[in-house]
Amino acid sequence: MEKTKKGNMARLNRWGLIFLIPFTIAFVVFQLVPLVNTVYNSFFENYRSGLKQVGPNFIGLENYVSLLTGGDLILYFLNTMILWVMCFIPQIALSLLLSAWFTNPSLRLRGQRFFKTVIYLPNLIMASAFAMLFFTLFADSGPINNMLMQMGLISEPYSFLTHIWSVRGLVAFMNCLMWFGNTTILLMAGMMGIPADMYEAASVDGASPTQIFFRITMPLLKPIFIYVMITSLIGGLQLFDVPQILTNGTGDPVRSSMTLIMYLNKHLYSKNFGMAGALSVMLLILTGILSLIVFRVSASDAVKKVR
Amino acid sequence: MADNFKKNKPGVADEAVPTTSIHIRRAIAYVVLVLVTLMCLFWFLILFINATRSNGELGRGFTLIPGGHLTENLNNLFHGTIPVVRGMINSLVIATLSAALCTYFSTMTAYAIQIYDFVGKKMVFTFILAIMMIPTQVTALGFVNLVSGMKMEDNFFPLIALSIASPAVFFYMKQYMESNLPGSLIEAARIDGAGEFRIFNTIALPLMRPAIAVQAIFTFVASWNNYFVPSLILHNDNMKTLPIQIAQLRAADWLKFDMGQVYAMIAFSIFPVIIVYLILSRNIVGGLTAGGVKE
Numbered sequence: 001m002e003k004t005k006k007g008n009m010a011r012l013n014r015w016g017l018i019f020l021i022p023f024t025i026a027f028v029v030f031q032l033v034p035l036v037n038t039v040y041n042s043f044f045e046n047y048r049s050g051l052k053q054v055g056p057n058f059i060g061l062e063n064y065v066s067l068l069t070g071g072d073l074i075l076y077f078l079n080t081m082i083l084w085v086m087c088f089i090p091q092i093a094l095s096l097l098l099s100a101w102f103t104n105p106s107l108r109l110r111g112q113r114f115f116k117t118v119i120y121l122p123n124l125i126m127a128s129a130f131a132m133l134f135f136t137l138f139a140d141s142g143p144i145n146n147m148l149m150q151m152g153l154i155s156e157p158y159s160f161l162t163h164i165w166s167v168r169g170l171v172a173f174m175n176c177l178m179w180f181g182n183t184t185i186l187l188m189a190g191m192m193g194i195p196a197d198m199y200e201a202a203s204v205d206g207a208s209p210t211q212i213f214f215r216i217t218m219p220l221l222k223p224i225f226i227y228v229m230i231t232s233l234i235g236g237l238q239l240f241d242v243p244q245i246l247t248n249g250t251g252d253p254v255r256s257s258m259t260l261i262m263y264l265n266k267h268l269y270s271k272n273f274g275m276a277g278a279l280s281v282m283l284l285i286l287t288g289i290l291s292l293i294v295f296r297v298s299a300s301d302a303v304k305k306v307r
Numbered sequence: 308m309a310d311n312f313k314k315n316k317p318g319v320a321d322e323a324v325p326t327t328s329i330h331i332r333r334a335i336a337y338v339v340l341v342l343v344t345l346m347c348l349f350w351f352l353i354l355f356i357n358a359t360r361s362n363g364e365l366g367r368g369f370t371l372i373p374g375g376h377l378t379e380n381l382n383n384l385f386h387g388t389i390p391v392v393r394g395m396i397n398s399l400v401i402a403t404l405s406a407a408l409c410t411y412f413s414t415m416t417a418y419a420i421q422i423y424d425f426v427g428k429k430m431v432f433t434f435i436l437a438i439m440m441i442p443t444q445v446t447a448l449g450f451v452n453l454v455s456g457m458k459m460e461d462n463f464f465p466l467i468a469l470s471i472a473s474p475a476v477f478f479y480m481k482q483y484m485e486s487n488l489p490g491s492l493i494e495a496a497r498i499d500g501a502g503e504f505r506i507f508n509t510i511a512l513p514l515m516r517p518a519i520a521v522q523a524i525f526t527f528v529a530s531w532n533n534y535f536v537p538s539l540i541l542h543n544d545n546m547k548t549l550p551i552q553i554a555q556l557r558a559a560d561w562l563k564f565d566m567g568q569v570y571a572m573i574a575f576s577i578f579p580v581i582i583v584y585l586i587l588s589r590n591i592v593g594g595l596t597a598g599g600v601k602e
Contacts, residue, residue, distance in 0.1 A: 014425075015419075015504075016419040019416065019507070023472050024472075027472035029468075031472060033449065034448070034453050035441075036449065037448070094343070098343070107332065107333055107336060108333075115343075117592055118344045119344075121584060124532075125577055126550055126553070126576050126580065128532070129573050129577050132553050132557055132569075135557065136357075136570065141366075147369055177346070231440075237442075238444055240444070241532075241550075244554070248558055265535070268447065268451065273452075280444070280446070284441065290440070294440065
């Protein structure tokens with residue numbers, strides 16, 4: 001009796017493995033094989049120069065060396081980071097403020113559903129279409145220049161797309177707009193998880209609202225705050241659609257808005273597989289390190305629950 | 308900034324403060340929220356207005372009054388050089404099939420981990436979480452090589468099949484199952500003699516409907532908006548999706564374009580998603596944090 005039951009369970013549990021088959025096949029074929037292929041390509045010289053195909057010749061780590069010493073990579077990495085910081089700081093400030101308001105019981109804000117719906121909306125917009133929209137709106141003869149002139153703020157059109165900081169500002173602004181709603185909702189979940197008696201105890205002890213925010217809310221919010229920051233950084237490293245469309249892939253003026261993925265895209269289009277491979281591997285390592293931090297902070301609990 | 312926080316953080320300390328200060332703080336909160344709302348919607352308002360105006364009207368400068376040329380602009384767009392209707396159908400096909408396959412198989416994968424016991428289960432789970440953050444861009448080179456090796460350029464299959472293995476959707480489903488899929492129900496169905504595959508399809512899937520709906524919407528939107536990978540493998544004009552066509556429009560000598568038509572095309576890519584979102588917003592905003600993040 002005992003034995004047949006065990007046999008039954010074992011037969012049933014085989015279904016667990018069967019149900020894993022589709023995921024495994026799709027993962028191996030469309031992610032693992034491409035990943036191995038990418039890493040493999042990074043060790044080869046393999047590009048087209050005019051009509052002549054060079055390689056593939058094995059050259060070891062030379063692609064990595066030329067990327068790291070070429071200067072372009074550093075420049076594009078810095079651009080990507082500048083754009084991320086310009087986007088993240090206003091985004092997190094606004095999100096902290098809004099989530100604190102939404103979760104504050106004494107404020108009793110009305111119409112919260114409406115506001116949450118509105119602030120989340122830009123996140124679902126096609127980034128390329130949004131960038132194209134900003135490109136037309138901020139063109140020299142576009143509506144924004146038009147409005148500013150009608151209001152008498154400027155006397156002649158300001159060329160938004162030929163100045164370094166206005167292009168960067170537009171990219172950062174668009175991304176901030178697309179992501180602050182998402183961040184707000186994540187932070188709200190974190191804030192609602194803080195037990196109310198913590199606040200009560202603190203205020204009974206005479207803590208000021210500022211003290212409560214920095215001594216109770218922020219420390220207890222730390223795991224989710226780190227999660228938000230690192231996932232935003234991982235997303236920031238992947239910044240592509242908006243600057244690509246806004247600058248038509250050039251990152252101009254003077255490649256000041258060229259991001260790492262735009263650089264990768266350029267190599268992929270010119271079929272320089274060696275360089276594209278090496279760049280991909282570097283991005284993978286960078287993302288891997290950052291993911292490890294997120295994993296430590298947020299996913300380790302979920303793993304513990306599976307026994 | 309610090310000042311704002313001080314004024315507006317959750318706390319019971321507020322009870323001691325006279326109510327007038329709460330009124331002031333509430334007023335400030337509403338003013339900021341209204342400004343933020345305007346900042347979010349302003350761009351789409353201009354887009355809508357400009358899509359209704361003719362090229363000539365647009366050239367004369369901006370007004371807040373919509374014109375009467377929306378149908379004319381759309382008509383020109385549909386009969387223009389870029390096959391946008393085809394692009395929209397392509398986008399729809401890829402996004403719909405991706406959303407369906409992704410949610411079905413992610414639920415199945417989560418079910419395997421949640422319900423069954425087998426050697427190495429914990430390892431599998433840890434592994435899937437570990438690969439969650441690998442960006443698709445990083446494997447793009449290998450993916451393009453694979454697709455051209457299979458002679459599947461200009462084919463939607465690789466783009467759709469790729470979505471079957473989605474660690475993030477899997478994770479959401481797994482979290483949702485922990486609290487919404489009672490093991491006793493599965494046991495009961497087994498005693499009634501139902502097969503495992505049948506139990507998954509007729510008992511587990513219906514119970515997972517709310518989670519599936521939320522993730523189907525997100526997968527659909529992500530696929531609808533996806534530009535990087537499709538642009539690398541879809542080259543034939545008739546197979547391109549909307550984001551690729553937007554990029555084409557940007558790369559063209561756009562100054563000679565009929566601007567009414569340009570705005571109509573952007574509107575054509577953006578507004579369907581907005582309309583669907585507004586209809587389903589209750590599910591989306593509510594479901595956002597239901598399973599995704601540790602709280």
